[in-house]
Amino acid sequence: xxxxxxxxxxxxxxxxxxxxxxxxxxxxxxxxxxxxxxxxxxxxxxxxxxxxxxxxxxxxxxxxxxxxxxxxxxxxxxxxxxxxxxxxxxxxxxxxxxxxxxxxxxxxxxxxxxxxxxxxxxxxxxxxxxxxxxxxxxxxxxxxxxxxxxxxxxxxxxxxxxxxxxxxxxxxxxxxxxxxxxxxxxxxxxxxxxxxxxxxxxxxxxxxxxxxxxxxxxxxxxxxxxxxxxxxxxxxxxxxxxxxxxxxxxxxxxxxxxxxxxxxxxxxxxxxxxxxxxxxxxxxxxxxxxxxxxxxxxxxxxxxxxxxxxxxxxxxxxxxxxxxxxxxxx
Amino acid sequence: xxxxxxxxxxxxxxxxxxxxxxxxxxxxxxxxxxxxxxxxxxxxxxxxxxxxxxxxxxxxxxxxxxxxxxxxxxxxxxxxxxxxxxxxxxxxxxxxxxxxxxxxxxxxxxxxxxxxxxxxxxxxxxxxxxxxxxxxxxxxxxxxxxxxxxxxxxxxxxxxxxxxxxxxxxxxxxxxxxxxxxxxxxxxxxxxxxxxxxxxxxxxxxxxxxxxxxxxxxxxxxxxxxxxxxxxxxxxxxxxxxxxxxxxxxxxxxxxxxxxxxxxxxxxxxxxxxxxxxxxxxxxxxxxxxxxxxxxxxxxxxxxxxxxxxxxxxxxxxxxxxxxxx
Amino acid sequence: xxxxxxxxxxxxxxxxxxxxxxxxxxxxxxxxxxxxxxxxxxxxxxxxxxxxxxxxxxxxxxxxxxxxxxxxxxxxxxxxxxxxxxxxxxxxxxxxxxxxxxxxxxxxxxxxxxxxxxxxxxxxxxxxxxxxxxxxxxxxxxxxxxxxxxxxxxxxxxxxxxxxxxxxxxxxxxxxxxxxxxxxxxxxxxxxxxxxxxxxxxxxxxxxxxxxxxxxxxxxxxxxxxxxxxxxxxxxxxxxxxxxxxxxxxxxxxxxxxxxxxxxxxxxxxxxxxxxxxxxxxxxxxxx
Numbered sequence: 001x002x003x004x005x006x007x008x009x010x011x012x013x014x015x016x017x018x019x020x021x022x023x024x025x026x027x028x029x030x031x032x033x034x035x036x037x038x039x040x041x042x043x044x045x046x047x048x049x050x051x052x053x054x055x056x057x058x059x060x061x062x063x064x065x066x067x068x069x070x071x072x073x074x075x076x077x078x079x080x081x082x083x084x085x086x087x088x089x090x091x092x093x094x095x096x097x098x099x100x101x102x103x104x105x106x107x108x109x110x111x112x113x114x115x116x117x118x119x120x121x122x123x124x125x126x127x128x129x130x131x132x133x134x135x136x137x138x139x140x141x142x143x144x145x146x147x148x149x150x151x152x153x154x155x156x157x158x159x160x161x162x163x164x165x166x167x168x169x170x171x172x173x174x175x176x177x178x179x180x181x182x183x184x185x186x187x188x189x190x191x192x193x194x195x196x197x198x199x200x201x202x203x204x205x206x207x208x209x210x211x212x213x214x215x216x217x218x219x220x221x222x223x224x225x226x227x228x229x230x231x232x233x234x235x236x237x238x239x240x241x242x243x244x245x246x247x248x249x250x251x252x253x254x255x256x257x258x259x260x261x262x263x264x265x266x267x268x269x270x271x272x273x274x275x276x277x278x279x280x281x282x283x284x285x286x287x288x289x290x291x292x293x294x295x296x297x298x299x300x301x302x303x304x305x306x307x308x309x310x311x312x313x314x315x316x317x318x319x320x321x322x323x324x325x326x327x328x329x330x
Numbered sequence: 331x332x333x334x335x336x337x338x339x340x341x342x343x344x345x346x347x348x349x350x351x352x353x354x355x356x357x358x359x360x361x362x363x364x365x366x367x368x369x370x371x372x373x374x375x376x377x378x379x380x381x382x383x384x385x386x387x388x389x390x391x392x393x394x395x396x397x398x399x400x401x402x403x404x405x406x407x408x409x410x411x412x413x414x415x416x417x418x419x420x421x422x423x424x425x426x427x428x429x430x431x432x433x434x435x436x437x438x439x440x441x442x443x444x445x446x447x448x449x450x451x452x453x454x455x456x457x458x459x460x461x462x463x464x465x466x467x468x469x470x471x472x473x474x475x476x477x478x479x480x481x482x483x484x485x486x487x488x489x490x491x492x493x494x495x496x497x498x499x500x501x502x503x504x505x506x507x508x509x510x511x512x513x514x515x516x517x518x519x520x521x522x523x524x525x526x527x528x529x530x531x532x533x534x535x536x537x538x539x540x541x542x543x544x545x546x547x548x549x550x551x552x553x554x555x556x557x558x559x560x561x562x563x564x565x566x567x568x569x570x571x572x573x574x575x576x577x578x579x580x581x582x583x584x585x586x587x588x589x590x591x592x593x594x595x596x597x598x599x600x601x602x603x604x605x606x607x608x609x610x611x612x613x614x615x616x617x618x619x620x621x622x623x624x625x626x627x628x629x630x631x632x633x634x635x636x637x638x639x640x641x642x643x644x645x646x647x648x649x650x651x652x653x654x655x656x
Numbered sequence: 657x658x659x660x661x662x663x664x665x666x667x668x669x670x671x672x673x674x675x676x677x678x679x680x681x682x683x684x685x686x687x688x689x690x691x692x693x694x695x696x697x698x699x700x701x702x703x704x705x706x707x708x709x710x711x712x713x714x715x716x717x718x719x720x721x722x723x724x725x726x727x728x729x730x731x732x733x734x735x736x737x738x739x740x741x742x743x744x745x746x747x748x749x750x751x752x753x754x755x756x757x758x759x760x761x762x763x764x765x766x767x768x769x770x771x772x773x774x775x776x777x778x779x780x781x782x783x784x785x786x787x788x789x790x791x792x793x794x795x796x797x798x799x800x801x802x803x804x805x806x807x808x809x810x811x812x813x814x815x816x817x818x819x820x821x822x823x824x825x826x827x828x829x830x831x832x833x834x835x836x837x838x839x840x841x842x843x844x845x846x847x848x849x850x851x852x853x854x855x856x857x858x859x860x861x862x863x864x865x866x867x868x869x870x871x872x873x874x875x876x877x878x879x880x881x882x883x884x885x886x887x888x889x890x891x892x893x894x895x896x897x898x899x900x901x902x903x904x905x906x907x908x909x910x911x912x913x914x915x916x917x918x919x920x921x922x923x924x925x926x927x928x929x930x931x932x933x934x935x936x937x938x939x940x941x942x943x944x
Contacts, residue, residue, distance in 0.1 A: 051516035066837060093843035106834035110856045110939055119852075123843050153939040158604045166838070173842060188371035188605065189543060193587035193598040215516065218590035222598065259521040261546030263588055265569045268550030275525060276518045279486040 004039035005209055006063075006177055011036045011072035013055070013062045017284065030283050032058040034233035035072075040209050042176075045200075047224030047241060048213045049256070051280050055233040056213045060179040063211070064098055065089060076177060094124040097170035101182035103162035107154040113140070113165055114150040120172035143168045144198060160191035167198065171206070178203070178210045184219060196223055217260050221245040226317075229253045232291040233283055234307070239318030249313065249329050250320040252292050290322070298324055332359035333537055334383075334505060339397035339407070341375075341382045344390060348609040352378040354561035355397070357635075360505065365531065365538045367548035367569070370558035373605055376541045379558075380507045383407070384424060385414050402504070420450040423498035427510040429490035433482040439466070439493055440478045446501050465496040469526055488519035495526060502534055509541045524551060545588060549573060554641075557581050560606045560616030563635060567642035577644040580617045615647065623648055658932020661925035668922060672719035684709065684717040684892060693908045703910035705900060714892045715915055721893040722919075725807060725877045726870045732812030733873075734866060737819025742850055742858075744820070745827030756824065759817050768883075771810045775885050778806050807886050811873050822865055826858040860934050867930025871923040894919050 013033040016026040032055040040046050050056045061067045063074050065081055074081045076095060084092055100106035108116060117136045121127055127135055137147030143164040154162055163183060170178060180199065184192040200223050203210050214220045220227055221241050228238040229250065237250040248254045255274040262268050276295045281287055287294050293303040302323055310319040313329055322328070337357045343350040353375040360366050370376040381387050383399045383406050399406040401422065404413060423446075426432045434442060443462035447453045453461060466474040469492040482490060491511060498506055508527065512520035524547065531538050542548060548555055548569070555572045557565040557580065565578040576582045586592070586599035603620040606612065615621070618628040625648065633645040644650070692708040694700050702711040744755040782802035830836060831854075839849045878895015880886035887893045894915050901912030 051518065061837075064841060066840060090843040090845070093841060096841075098838065098841045100834040100838060102834055106838055108835045108839075108853050108857070110937075111853075119844070120842050155939065160604065169838065169842070189545070189584060190371060190587050190601040191604075193589070193600040196589065197598050197600060217517075218588075222589040222592065255518055259517040260590070261520075261524075261544065261550060262590060263545035263549045263573065263585065265549045265573050268546075273521055273525075275521055279488045279519060280516065 003041070005042040005044075005077060006038075006040040007073075007075040008036060008038040008063060009073045009075070011059070011062060011074065012070045013058050013067055014070040028284055031233050031286060032283055033062055033069075034283075034286075036230075036233075036235055038228065038235070038238075040211070042209055043203070043207045044226065045203055045210045045212060045224045047220030047227040048211055048230060049215065049217055049220050049227060050230035051215060051256075053232075053280055053283065054230045055283065056230050057181050059230070060098065060181050060211060060213050064096055064179055065093075066098070091124065094173040095175055096177040096179070097173060097175040099163075099167055099170050099178060099180040099183045102186050103159050103166055104154075104186070106166050107162055107169075109154055112151050112153055113145075116165070117150070117169055117172055120169045124173050139168045139172055140165075142171065142202075144194075158191075159187050160194055163187065163191075163195050164198065167195075167202070171202070176207075176209060178208050179213065180210060181213045182215070183212075185214065185216065192219070199223060217245060217257060229256065232280065232286055234291065235321070236292065237318075237320040238310075239315065239320075243315065243318050249318070249325060250322050251296050251298050251328065253320070255297075298328055300324065333362045333364075333402060334360040335398075335400040336379075336383065337398045337400075339379060339382060339399060340395040341378055341387060341392060342395050343392050345609075350608045351561050351611060352392075352608060353382060356558075356561075356563055357397075358556055358563065358566065360537050360539065362504070363531075363535045363537055364554065365540065365552045367552035367555040368539060368541045368558060369543065369545060369548055369555055371543055371605060373608065374558040375561040375608075376558050377509050380424070380509060380539060380541060384418050384422060384507070385411075386424075416450065419446050420452070420501045421503050422505040422507065423501065423503040424507040424509065425491070425494045425498050425511050427513050429487055429494055429514065432494060433490055435482050437481075438478075439480055439482065439485070443478070443493070443497055443500060446497065450501060452501060461500060462496075465500045466493070468530070469493070469496045469499075470522075471496075487515055488522060491515060491519075491523050492526065495523070495530065499530055499534060499536070503536060505537045505539065506531070507539045507541070510543070511540070512547065513542070513544070520547075527551075545573075545585065546590065557584070560612075561608060562616065562645065564617065564646070565642075565644045566635065567640065567644075571640050571642040575640075575642065577638060577642070577649045578617075578646045579621045579623050583620075583622075615645070657928045658935075661928030661932070664921065664925045665929065668719060668918075668925075669723060672716055672723055675716050676720070684713040684890070693904070695908075696910050702914050703908065705911055706904060706908070711910060711914060714897060715894075715918065718892040718894045718897050718915065719918070721804075721887055721891065722874050722877060722895065723922075725804075725811065725893070726874045728808050729811040729815060729873045729877075730866060730869045732808060733815035733819050733869060734862070736812070736816040738823050738855065738858075738862065740816070741820040741823025742827050742854060745824035746831060746846075746850060746854065748828070748831070752824070756821075759820055762813075763817050767814055770814070771880060771885060774810050774813075775803075775806055778802075782806075803886070803888055807877060807880065810880075811876055814876075815869055815873060819862070819865060819869070822861060823858055826861055827854055830854055830857055856937075859937055863930050863934045863937070867926045870926050874919070874923075 011033055012035055015030040015032060017028040017030060018026055036059055038046070048056050048059065058067060062069045069082060079092060081092065114136050117139055118132050121132065121135050136150055140147050140150060145161060145164050154165065157165065183199065184195050187195060196219065202208060212220060212223055224241045226239060227241045227244040228235050229244065229252065230236070231252050237244060237248065237253045244253065245257065248257050255276045258274045274297065278295055281291065281294065289304040289306055290308055293299040296303065308321045308323045310321050311325050312319050313325065339353055339356045341353040343352055356379050368376045368379065378387065382394055387394065394407055397407060401417060404417065406414060406417065440459065440462055443465065444455070444458035447458040447461060448455065463474055463478055466478055471477055471489060471492055485493060511527070512523050515523060527538065528551065540548060540552060552569050554567065555569055556563045557572065557578065559580050565572065565581045572581065576585055583599065583601045587601060589598060592598055601620050606616045614629040614631055615633045618624040621628065627647055631647060633647045635643040635645045636650050637643050638649065690708065692704060692706050694704040696703040700710055702715065704711055705714065740755065744752045836849065836853060839853055874894065877886050877893060878898065881893055881896045882899050887896060889896070897915035898912065898919065901915060905912050
């Protein structure tokens with residue numbers, strides 16, 4: 001891999017659980033993100049997969065400094081984002097943007113598309129007033145919306161169109177890094193494909209580096225170069241997209257892949273499904289050692305001892321954190 | 331005679347912005363013990379269809395304009411309130427999408443479980459409690475004897491959906507309507523819940539109607555599938571026919587646009603345009619504006635479902651008349 | 657409906673504030689004892705009261721006072737409430753805890769005692785300010801308006817608490833919305849997020865509450881005047897007129913019916929205007 005453009009180093013985001021009305025007492029810690037290290041090359045798309053509560057959204061928000069990390073660093077290009085504060089951070093935000101899940105909540109209902117996009121364009125750049133309408137129009141066309149709709153309010157658009165507006169707003173500041181948090185899961189299937197195509201076209205054209213967060217493995221597989229699988233605040237497996245999807249190594253990834261229902265009646269009726277018992281545990285009191293061990297069909301006593309380190313089998317780019325990795329993947 | 335025979339069901343919502351034709355002439359049958367999938371995008375009328383049958387449409391603004399829904403000899407749409415109540419929850423049960431809000435947070439699980447039995451007079455309190463415990467055990471809640479005294483908030487999402495299933499099945503209904511039962515759940519939990527519904531269905535011989543937007547979920551689960559678009563059934567047939575021999579252009583386009591079925595890196599197939607505005611009636615086929623095969627005929631003449639063999643029906647004029655091939 | 661309400665309020669305001677210029681200076685205090693309790697019609701259009709004062713004139717003056725109290729006190733509570741609530745809700749955490757505990761403490765003070773204390777102590781203050789001016793040879797006197805001023809302060813000081821709570825709740829739930837996160841992520845300055853993105857989105861409930869506050873304030877004024885703490889006779893307010901009218905309901909129905917009806921219509925109008933404003937400000941409903 002070429003020089004990493006985005007480097008995330010041992011990132012931890014812990015939330016104190018407080019009780020009491022006047023004098024708050026910390027009664028516990030939710031370890032939403034618990035020691036994640038990642039690096040992305042420029043222009044790379046990383047898919048981040050995991051179930052609800054695994055910390056994938058928190059990780060995205062921590063990388064973008066919307067939540068302050070408890071520990072660890074995030075470096076984008078030559079700048080360490082975790083060291084920035086106040087004004088510096090605000091001006092640095094031009095480089096990294098977020099696309100949100102719910103296009104109904106991510107647009108201010110009382111602003112027209114024009115004022116929303118014009119505001120975004122002007123945050124970090126000086127644009128003469130006369131040129132603004134042209135810039136907004138160009139931005140709208142880039143995401144596949146007709147410029148003549150710019151005086152409309154968000155509620156006059158459909159879900160897919162709203163998501164396009166949200167994407168346009170994120171692109172307005174000309175970012176280098178985009179974190180897309182479940183950008184298609186609130187949309188209908190036929191609209192999902194449109195947005196996925198748009199995102200992959202844009203990343204290619206603008207050389208965007210992107211982290212694509214989703215719970216849907218098949219969507220992630222389609223758009224990403226690499227996939228990272230998260231479970232309870234940690235990454236358990238990472239590797240090239242097709243390889244992770246087709247030959248998963250970690251027991252959790254295996255179960256996840258087998259649980260995804262395929263729209264193919266024959267294979268759906270014949271294939272063997274790994275059914276995991278129970279629900280994902282709460283990050284408030286995570287199990288000891290490998291946090292997956294209570295649900296893992298292959299767990300042994302040593303799984304409870306310590307968090308396993310990453311290992312590779314054939315391909316160095318494909319890593320998984322499981323003590324029994326070699327024996328389970330013979 | 332089918333267990334449930336829905337004929338020309340039409341439900342409109344009369345809103346400030348005009349008449350929304352949510353369900354527009356839907357007909358289908360459900361046999362005993364069968365599993366029927368109703369697939370469609372949001373606003374296609376799949377939920378409203380089932381809510382109409384059970385009298386769960388808020389009226390006004392909703393109104394059932396016409397049609398019948400015969401369940402075991404009773405027309406659910408025209409029977410008395412009392413008749414409907416004796417069927418609903420006892421012989422036809424329903425589970426909803428969101429397990430977090432469909433249980434009453436102030437009542438113990440036990441009290442909610444035995445309620446359907448007591449209401450319908452199927453058991454006294456003692457035996458109802460016994461049945462509730464057995465049912466909770468059957469849906470895979472560990473340590474059921476002590477959990478049954480708990481409150482909903484002590485249960486996780488997947489567990490609550492299990493409780494909902496137990497509640498729906500405790501009266502041993504003939505039909506279970508599951509409206510997006512796994513949409514709010516994680517994939518690994520979704521797999522558990524689907525497996526559970528299947529198991530219970532086989533034991534009790536219940537017929538299931540599964541409403542979902544996820545083609546993946548119905549493919550392994552259902553015997554037959556109705557594909558809905560714009561308030562109408564556009565294609566209906568055995569699961570394999572729907573997936574391996576799709577005829578209606580909407581069904582074809584839908585399957586083509588699923589990322590899971592397409593090679594990586596390839597541009598995804600997309601259906602142009604947007605779902606139809608249900609408050610504006612279209613003269614012809616409601617999919618015509620987005621259909622790549624549409625002709626003048628499609629925009630002027632409304633299509634009807636027609637048999638094209640193998641119990642497969644489709645509502646596309648071009649398929650019916652010219653044998654349009656993929 | 658909203659339009660009719662608005663027109664009515666404008667007419668009323670015009671009558672109350674501009675009307676007096678065309679009347680004699682003592683239009684509401686001119687006492688003609690022989691004419692007391694004259695029925696409506698004739699010389700007194702709306703009748704006269706128990707001291708033979710023209711009821712129409714008193715209603716006009718009373719409207720002036722009531723509207724002024726209602727609008728000014730509501731405006732005061734609106735400004736403090738929105739500012740306070742927005743800041744408290746947006747920053748959250750410790751700032752929010754401290755700010756909201758303060759509100760709770762103020763809430764827990766019995767309102768009447770609070771106002772009585774304020775009125776009693778501040779009355780002396782007004783006198784001493786006058787004293788201070790007189791000592792320097794100035795003719796300036798404040799004690800004439802002092803009571804009104806105090807009334808605004810007292811009512812405003814109480815009414816903003818609820819407003820602040822409503823605003824805070826709204827802001828807290830808005831803060832969770834993704835579009836606010838998007839603003840932060842864009843790097844917008846906090847001030848802009850607060851006043852360009854937050855405040856317009858909380859206007860709906862705020863306007864509804866405001867239209868409820870204006871009548872509440874007018875009632876409060878009537879209550880305080882009744883206790884002798886608000887507007888001082890012979891200056892009338894609608895509250896005082898209604899009270900006087902209620903005392904003489906049997907002998908002179910016009911003393912109760914006219915101010916009462918006017919008061920009720922005004923309150924209705926404010927409500928209609930509020931509903932209309934809320935719809936007009938919401939882009940979602942403006943089109944259909």
